Amino acid sequence: MAMAEVSIVPLGIGKTGVSEYVAGAIQELKKSGLKFQLTPMGTVIEGSLDELLAVIRRMHETPFQKGVKRVYTVIKLDDRRDKESTMESKVEAVEKKV
Amino acid sequence: MAMAEVSIVPLGIGKTGVSEYVAGAIQELKKSGLKFQLTPMGTVIEGSLDELLAVIRRMHETPFQKGVKRVYTVIKLDDRRDKESTMESKVEAVEKKV
Amino acid sequence: MAMAEVSIVPLGIGKTGVSEYVAGAIQELKKSGLKFQLTPMGTVIEGSLDELLAVIRRMHETPFQKGVKRVYTVIKLDDRRDKESTMESKVEAVEKKV
Amino acid sequence: MAMAEVSIVPLGIGKTGVSEYVAGAIQELKKSGLKFQLTPMGTVIEGSLDELLAVIRRMHETPFQKGVKRVYTVIKLDDRRDKESTMESKVEAVEKKV
Numbered sequence: 001m002a003m004a005e006v007s008i009v010p011l012g013i014g015k016t017g018v019s020e021y022v023a024g025a026i027q028e029l030k031k032s033g034l035k036f037q038l039t040p041m042g043t044v045i046e047g048s049l050d051e052l053l054a055v056i057r058r059m060h061e062t063p064f065q066k067g068v069k070r071v072y073t074v075i076k077l078d079d080r081r082d083k084e085s086t087m088e089s090k091v092e093a094v095e096k097k098v
Numbered sequence: 099m100a101m102a103e104v105s106i107v108p109l110g111i112g113k114t115g116v117s118e119y120v121a122g123a124i125q126e127l128k129k130s131g132l133k134f135q136l137t138p139m140g141t142v143i144e145g146s147l148d149e150l151l152a153v154i155r156r157m158h159e160t161p162f163q164k165g166v167k168r169v170y171t172v173i174k175l176d177d178r179r180d181k182e183s184t185m186e187s188k189v190e191a192v193e194k195k196v
Numbered sequence: 197m198a199m200a201e202v203s204i205v206p207l208g209i210g211k212t213g214v215s216e217y218v219a220g221a222i223q224e225l226k227k228s229g230l231k232f233q234l235t236p237m238g239t240v241i242e243g244s245l246d247e248l249l250a251v252i253r254r255m256h257e258t259p260f261q262k263g264v265k266r267v268y269t270v271i272k273l274d275d276r277r278d279k280e281s282t283m284e285s286k287v288e289a290v291e292k293k294v
Numbered sequence: 295m296a297m298a299e300v301s302i303v304p305l306g307i308g309k310t311g312v313s314e315y316v317a318g319a320i321q322e323l324k325k326s327g328l329k330f331q332l333t334p335m336g337t338v339i340e341g342s343l344d345e346l347l348a349v350i351r352r353m354h355e356t357p358f359q360k361g362v363k364r365v366y367t368v369i370k371l372d373d374r375r376d377k378e379s380t381m382e383s384k385v386e387a388v389e390k391k392v
Contacts, residue, residue: 005139009303011310012278012308013308014307016178016305019188019191023192023196026192027196038189038193039137040142040185040186040188041103041137041142041174042140042174044137044138044139053249053252053253057249064275069276069278070275070278070310072272072273072274072275073275074270074368075269075270075271076105076139076140076268076269076270077269078139078266078268079260079267080114080266081260081265081266082114082266083114087138088138093117094117094124094136095136097117097118107207109207109214109374110212112209112210114265116207147354151347151350154347155344155347158343158373168373168374168375169371170268170371171370173368173369173370174366175367175369176366178305178364179364180364200335201333201334201336212377213387216391218388219388222392235299235331235338235385236331237297237298237333237338237372238299238335272335272368276310278310283334286334289311290316290317290320291317293314294317294320
């Protein structure tokens, strides 16, 4: 299991708000059944590396389906193989040390 | 008011876990009084652009104070000036469209 | 054709230098035949979106093959579908306006 | 000396091309006298951490001066304090191992 954060930014649309495009990407993500968390600056997803890249590929496609001509997507992958790491365990490990 | 996400990654430490270093950065952030949210892949902070860059500068310094020799920090800035945008309003705008 | 930038960061190794791991990822990239440019902060690659994600998947795997237990990878995708965009044309478009 | 990569993305403009805004940011960067390299996916800059954050702050401001209402900026900082590292030495260290 790995973790990814993805931020999908549609370019060349004549308005500053992008929430409808992010919502479209989340709808695609929901079909995958993968565990995710929506944050103010991106969406964090848990899964195998192959699952993560496949769903991000489909999420990235959704703004084009709504007519957008350019999409800028930022992805962070955190892939740790020495122990199980979840969205909750990562945050808890920090919080108990603060 | 703008928003930033920061991920501080200490390099050259001989272990895979980095939570103690993230916790040190969060302690520094707390001193600023800025509103923030810890996520599994970064910390989201709300403030003026100058406040954000100043606190990220100090957060980035904390692993060095613990003896780390190289720090890799990834920052995303989202700066919207046509309307007030908060961590809550950004997530809500997406959630109500999903 | 789209463009990606990838930065592969091995964690939990007891030294600050990471060039041998980046070199291993580049060797994997070279096998793909895709056009790429090595920069001081990442590697820029040109290809179809599927080609890009597939090769990044393999590049991300290379540090694990050398015994690394955690890899942090940052990817930016720039996917423009209204006109052909290359690594050269993007830089030239900026340079002639500076 | 540290190194930064910055990508400045103007949102809410009604066209896909952003090179004029990147060029404006580069003009601001040039005033600083800092060493930089323009790449297809961002601009790499060498300097002290304070110099880097100060110039990125000014670069981020330039699209607003042209009427843009939202700017999305992605920054990577690579700050290594055990040895001198330059844009050239980082690339060479990788190339000689490939």
